Amino acid sequence: MKKLLKLIGLPAALLLTLSLFACGEPPQEEKKAEEPAKTEEAQAPAEEANVVKVGFIYVSPVGDAGYSYAHDLGRQAVDALPYATSKYAESVPEGADSERVLRNMAREGMDIIFATSFGYMDPVMKVAKEFPETKFMHCSGFKKGPNVSNYFGRIYQARYLTGLIAGSMTKTNKLGYVAAFPIPEVIRGINAFALGARQANPEVKVHVVWTKTWYDPALEKDAAKSLLDSGCDVITQHQDSPAAQEAAQEAGAYAIGYNSDMSSFAPKANLTSAIWNWGPMYVKTVEEIRDGTWKGDQSTWWSMKDGVVDIAPMGAMVPDDVRSMVNAEKAELMAGKDTVFAGPVKNQAGEVAIAEGTTPDDGALLGMDWFVEGVVGTTN
Amino acid sequence: MLKIRKREEPWKWGALVVFLGALLFSLVLSALLLKGQGKDALYGMTVLWQGSFGNVWSLEDVLLKAIPLFLCSLGVAVAFRMQIWNIGAEGQFALGAIGATWMALAFPDLPRFVLLPLMFIMAFILGGLWALIPAVLRLKLRVNEIISTLMLNYIAILLLDYLVFGVWKDPASFGFPMTPEFTEGAIIPGIAGGRVHWGIVFCVVVGSGLWAFMRFTRLGFELTASGGGARVARYAKIRYGMLVLLVMGLSGGFAGWAGCVETSAVLNRLQPSLMVGYGYTAIVVAWLARLEPLNIAFASFFLAALRVGVENMQLKLQIPAAFGTIMEGIILLTVLAGQFFLTYKLVRKPRQE
Numbered sequence: 216m217k218k219l220l221k222l223i224g225l226p227a228a229l230l231l232t233l234s235l236f237a238c239g240e241p242p243q244e245e246k247k248a249e250e251p252a253k254t255e256e257a258q259a260p261a262e263e264a265n266v267v268k269v270g271f272i273y274v275s276p277v278g279d280a281g282y283s284y285a286h287d288l289g290r291q292a293v294d295a296l297p298y299a300t301s302k303y304a305e306s307v308p309e310g311a312d313s314e315r316v317l318r319n320m321a322r323e324g325m326d327i328i329f330a331t332s333f334g335y336m337d338p339v340m341k342v343a344k345e346f347p348e349t350k351f352m353h354c355s356g357f358k359k360g361p362n363v364s365n366y367f368g369r370i371y372q373a374r375y376l377t378g379l380i381a382g383s384m385t386k387t388n389k390l391g392y393v394a395a396f397p398i399p400e401v402i403r404g405i406n407a408f409a410l411g412a413r414q415a416n417p418e419v420k421v422h423v424v425w426t427k428t429w430y431d432p433a434l435e436k437d438a439a440k441s442l443l444d445s446g447c448d449v450i451t452q453h454q455d456s457p458a459a460q461e462a463a464q465e466a467g468a469y470a471i472g473y474n475s476d477m478s479s480f481a482p483k484a485n486l487t488s489a490i491w492n493w494g495p496m497y498v499k500t501v502e503e504i505r506d507g508t509w510k511g512d513q514s515t516w517w518s519m520k521d522g523v524v525d526i527a528p529m530g531a532m533v534p535d536d537v538r539s540m541v542n543a544e545k546a547e548l549m550a551g552k553d554t555v556f557a558g559p560v561k562n563q564a565g566e567v568a569i570a571e572g573t574t575p576d577d578g579a580l581l582g583m584d585w586f587v588e589g590v591v592g593t594t595n
Numbered sequence: 596m597l598k599i600r601k602r603e604e605p606w607k608w609g610a611l612v613v614f615l616g617a618l619l620f621s622l623v624l625s626a627l628l629l630k631g632q633g634k635d636a637l638y639g640m641t642v643l644w645q646g647s648f649g650n651v652w653s654l655e656d657v658l659l660k661a662i663p664l665f666l667c668s669l670g671v672a673v674a675f676r677m678q679i680w681n682i683g684a685e686g687q688f689a690l691g692a693i694g695a696t697w698m699a700l701a702f703p704d705l706p707r708f709v710l711l712p713l714m715f716i717m718a719f720i721l722g723g724l725w726a727l728i729p730a731v732l733r734l735k736l737r738v739n740e741i742i743s744t745l746m747l748n749y750i751a752i753l754l755l756d757y758l759v760f761g762v763w764k765d766p767a768s769f770g771f772p773m774t775p776e777f778t779e780g781a782i783i784p785g786i787a788g789g790r791v792h793w794g795i796v797f798c799v800v801v802g803s804g805l806w807a808f809m810r811f812t813r814l815g816f817e818l819t820a821s822g823g824g825a826r827v828a829r830y831a832k833i834r835y836g837m838l839v840l841l842v843m844g845l846s847g848g849f850a851g852w853a854g855c856v857e858t859s860a861v862l863n864r865l866q867p868s869l870m871v872g873y874g875y876t877a878i879v880v881a882w883l884a885r886l887e888p889l890n891i892a893f894a895s896f897f898l899a900a901l902r903v904g905v906e907n908m909q910l911k912l913q914i915p916a917a918f919g920t921i922m923e924g925i926i927l928l929t930v931l932a933g934q935f936f937l938t939y940k941l942v943r944k945p946r947q948e
Contacts, residue, residue, distance in 0.1 A: 276916055304909055306916035309868035311861045315656050315903065319910055322652075333771065334868045357769050396867075397760060399770045427756060427867070584770035595760045 267504050269293050269497075270325035271303040272316055274332035274455075275430035281455035282429065282474045282491075286331045286354075289493025299501050309334020314341060321346040327504050329497065330354065332429070333400065339363060350509060352500060355400055357514075357581060364513040366496065367400075368523045371407035371580075372548050373489035375555045376526050376541050377471045378411020380486050381419075381449040383537040384469055388418045391442030393452040393459045395429050397594045399583045401453045404489075406587045407555050408451060413589045415540070422447055423592030432458040443468055449486070460485055469532070476527035488527040495522045516577060519548045556580065561588040598944045602937070609937050617933035621926040628921065634912050646907020647900035653907070655790050659861065660899035662794045663688070663853040667877030668895055669805060670849030672886040674726075676809075677822050677842050683729065683744030684850040685874025686751030687722040691851025692858040693755055694721035696774055696865040699781035700763060707780040714781060714855055722851015723844040725751060730843035734836050740843075752870055759865055773866035783860035794856040798892075801849070806888040818842060850874060879927055885934075901926065 271290050273283035283305060294301045302323070307316050313335045320328050321342060327350040330339045336356035343351045343363045351363045359365055381390050390412055394401050409421040422445065424438045435454045439462035442450055451471035452459040457480035463470035464484035472478070472488030496517050503509040517523035526545070529538060547554070558569035563586045569575055575583075584594055606612075626636035646653055667684045674681035694717035702710055729743035756772070765775040783792045809815035821828040821838050828835040853873060858865055880898055884890035905919035 302910060302913060304906070304916070308871045310866070310871060311659070311857070312871065312906075315659075316906060316910070318652070319646075319907065323910065334866070337862075337864075357771075396772065398772060402770075582769040595757075 265298070265505070267296075267299040267327070267501050268323075268325045269299055269301040269501055269504075270320040270323070270328040271301060272307045272313060272320070272328070272330050272332075272335065273303060273305045274307060274309060274334070276305050277303075278456070280457045280472075280475050280477055280480065283331065283455065285474045285491040286329070286493055288475070289491075289497040290329075292494035293497050293501050296498065296501060298505055307335075310338070314338035317342040317351075318345070321349045325349060327352060327501065327509070329500075333398065350504065350511065359512045359514060361511045364509075364511055364515070366500075366515045366517065368491060368496075369516055369518040369553070370489055370491065370524045371403050371555055372519045372553060373524045373526050374404045374407035375411040376545055376548075377451060377487055377489050378408040378413075379415045379541050379544060380529065380533060380537060381408070381451060381469070381471055382412030382415030383540070384486060384533070385412075385416065385419060385449050387446050387448045388416065388420065389445070389447045390419060390421045391439065391445075391447030391450040392421055392423045392592075393435055393438045393442065393450065393454055394423050394425055395453050396427060397425055397584075399581060402586065402594055403580055403583045404453055405590060406583065409587050409589045410555060410560065415537075419589060421590045423586075423590060425592075426454065428454075430455040432456040435459050436462045439463060439470075440466070457481065472527070478527060478530060482530070485530055486533055487529045490525050490527050492523055492525055514577075518551075518553065519545070520551050562586065563588060563590060597941045599939050600942050602940050606937060606940070613933040613936050614930060617929040618926065621922075621929040624925050624929075625922045628918070629912075629914070632914060632918075634914060639908055639912055639914075642908050642911045643904040645904075646911075647904030652790075653903060656903045657896065657900045658791050658795060660903060661895045662798055663857045663873045664876060664880055664895035664899055665798050665892055666801065666853035666856065667850045667873050668880040668884065668891045669802060669888060670846040670853075671877045672881040672884070672888070672891055673805065673818075673849065674842050674846040675881055676886050677818055677838065678824065679730075679733075679839060679842055679846075680741045681726065681729075681744050681843060681846050682741055682878065683726060683747050683751075683847070683874070684853075684877045685870070685872065686744070686748035687725050687847040687850035688854040688857075688874045689748075689751040689755045689870060690725040690847070691718035691722035691854030692865055692869055693758060693854075694718040694851060695781075695855035695858050696758075696763065696777075697721075699777045699859070700774060703778040703781065705780055707784075710780040711783065711859070714859060715852060718851040718855030719848040720851075722854065723848035726843040726847025726850075727840060730840050734839055748874065752867075755865070755870070756867055759867060763865065765864075774864045776864045777859065781859060782863055783856065785860075792856075792860040794860050797852075797856065801852070802888050802892055809888070814838075814841075850877070883927065883930060898923075 271286060273286060275283045277283050277287045290301050290303055293299050304316050307313050309332060317328060317338055329352045331354045333355045336353055336358050339351050339353045340358050340360060343360055347362055353363060353365045355367045356365050392405055394405060405423060412419045412421060422442055424442055426434050426438050428434060435456055436458035439450050439459035443462060443466040449469040450459050450463040452473050457472060457477045460470040460472055460477050460481035464481035468484060469486050470481055470484040471486050475490055477488045478485040519525060556569060556575050558573045559567050559571040560569040562568040565588060586594055626640060629636040629639045647657055648654060667688060671681055671684050695714040698714045698717045725747060728747060729740045732738035732743050733740045759772045759774055763774045765773055783794055785792045817833045818838060820831060821833055821835055825835045858869060862869055880891060880894045884894035901923055905922055908914060909916055909919060
């Protein structure tokens with residue numbers, strides 16, 4: 216008998232709760248109806264009839280540093296436009312959950328949705344088919360469609376510059392790289408970093424540890440510590456939190472951040488950061504939406520000269536000769552001369568993978584799944 | 596003076612009162628938190644409700660999310676009832692997904708009515724075998740299954756990574772970790788072309804099957820009886836070791852099915868983003884439901900609704916994602932803590948001189 220009671224107890228409780236909610240609904244319904252109108256009024260005063268509604272979804276919490284934070288700075292630039300409003304959802308897991316969030320955003324009437332992580336690619340394609348009127352921009356993937364374009368940036372250019380600094384600053388000739396997933400985006404960054412570091416100092420080796428997560432501060436810190444323990448004295452990262460920076464500072468080593476300027480988290484250790492500056496790109500895209508000139512089925516990689524990728528101001532510990540070398544290389548990139556992956560480039564086995572006088576095209580970069588010489592680690 | 600007394604007889608409708616009380620308490624607490632954030636608390640609660648149950652599509656979303664939770668929790672509960680602490684549903688889920696993917700990739704051209712059963716069978720076998728490892732370790736070497744099931748989760752996820760980053764990687768994916776998309780025959784179709792797929796019917800069948808098994812068969816009775824521990828079981832001449840194996844095999848198999856359903860119906864391919872922690876949430880669901888199959892159905896629906904609804908709040912009110920986790924934590928904690936009142940009561944006691 217007791218068991219039977221228990222058996223029906225919880226479901227009955229749930230049902231009752233539901234009905235309770237249902238009873239309370241009618242007055243709230245009214246409220247709901249007036250609410251969106253109210254916010255729209257507040258955010259779009261006067262004659263702004265054609266407000267562009269922009270949605271962003273992030274894979275990690277926005278927080279105060281990192282990948283999603285960098286995207287969110289871009290969103291804020293959009294929000295500051297007189298003709299646009301934005302909304303975002305953070306910590307959205309890739310896969311089934313992101314599909315639901317995308318769908319909800321499309322139903323909310325967003326004109327354009329920026330899906331900022333690789334794993335959103337298939338969900339974006341699915342949802343884009345269901346909502347042909349909504350436009351989608353997917354970051355870092357390779358699929359596109361009539362209302363889906365993808366975009367990314369040549370962050371490897373910034374990685375290359377940070378590699379120059381790291382190669383110049385190391386004493387042990389061992390650099391540590393805390394990396395998320397062995398996918399081309401990350402591998403490309405590691406290779407560019409290693410090419411830069413060995414440009415400055417041919418003795419350097421780059422040791423890679425995979426965390427298999429974009430965002431897990433504790434794990435990132437542990438990975439950094441293990442690299443520091445094995446003798447690395449400059450740590451860099453392809454992760455969303457500044458945990459590796461802090462680990463380096465605690466160990467009295469140097470660190471190079473990623474995504475956003477991470478100097479405030481480890482002022483003694485942070486040499487610089489490879490940073491994203493999405494504002495100009497997002498504003499431009501929203502402008503295109505407003506003017507009706509946006510096109511689907513496009514792939515765009517933004518580079519340093521567009522202002523989308525950059526390095527943060529270098530720390531005081533970086534000596535002047537290193538600064539001037541880095542600035543000279545940066546000037547080249549700013550002028551549009553991208554020679555980061557210009558051959559000859561050897562792979563880990565010492566074989567020439569990119570022949571002298573050639574530069575890999577974007578297709579080859581997009582699918583890069585091998586390490587250059589001087590990287591210690593495997594790509595799986 | 597209030598005094599705590601143990602209840603001598605069960606509190607009629609107690610579970611209902613406690614659950615509602617706890618829910619109300621935690622919703623009020625959450626509303627206060629919203630208020631603290633400077634948001635309209637009442638509107639927030641409306642949005643929560645709307646996001647979970649307000650529309651056909653939100654209900655669909657909730658059901659979709661509840662399916663893997665239900666299957667995993669069912670598995671976890673089977674083991675927990677016998678006081679076998681299987682924390683490894685996450686890993687068994689991964690193995691199930693691997694098994695299903697294996698079949699889907701090996702026989703892509705088979706018709707659906709052959710291929711899908713094959714996938715389910717292989718998912719059950721691999722998930723079950725994965726769970727049998729800690730069971731055998733426990734029986735033969737007295738290894739604590741809490742530790743071993745937990746550790747095996749990490750190994751399972753690494754195995755999944757190995758496969759999608761390596762041998763099963765789609766050559767057309769530019770090096771990104773994912774298998775090729777499944778063929779039509781390997782995908783569980785939606786019911787009547789909708790988004791809710793036939794996995795939900797499968798859940799009903801498995802759930803009621805397990806309920807009937809526990810209630811009406813001798814083996815089911817033995818399982819529950821052995822919950823008292825190995826010594827009780829031996830005293831009752833129950834083959835304890837055999838039961839541990841059976842229970843763990845079932846438990847892992849159910850989680851494996853969850854992995855199969857999620858891979859086939861939702862992702863249509865295997866990729867690392869499959870793993871979002873259903874195996875761990877399942878433990879909470881199982882406890883919330885006090886290990887009863889029917890309650891598990893409601894609890895997984897409830898938790899799924901909460902997650903989906905809270906997401907809606909995030910979108911509409913632009914509150915931090917962490918708020919959802921906080922709210923979920925408050926609700927679970929108060930509901931679980933409220934169960935204290937099912938076994939104990941507060942009685943007013945006259946002050947004695």
